Amino acid sequence: MRNKVSVWDRQTWSAIREVKGVTYRQIAEACDVxxxxxxxxxxxxxNPKLKYQVAIAKVLGIPLRTVLSTIKDPGVRAAIRAAYND
Known part of the structure; x- marks a missing residue:
């Protein structure tokens, strides 16, 4: 069984979303959902899939270094970095 990679921090990101006034609609549009x-x-x-987590982080303005802070696998870090820079 594969380990699931996640950078999702629902409570913190929810607080950021509220403070910044980012709507669910804006997030839906960024994630195409x-x-x-x-x-x-x-x-x-x-819980959102990793690709949506990255899109949410971008919409919320969460720095890439913060998103990567819990990820140790270099391949996963590279994939997230590439997705973040799209």
Whole structure:
């Protein structure tokens, strides 16, 4: 079984979202998902896939170094770095 990679910090990112006034609609557009999906992520009903976590971090203005802080695998770090710079 593969380990799931996650940079998701629902509580912190939710607080950042609220302070910055980023809407669920803006997050949905950045992730290209149904408008109700981000609300489920932020309410804890579901967890976003890594590609959506990276997109959310970008929308929220979370620095790349913060996103990478818990990731040790160099391949995963490189993939996240590439996705973040798209």
């Amino acid at each position: 149904y408008e109700g999906t981000p609300e489920k992520w932020f309410n804890g009903e579901r």
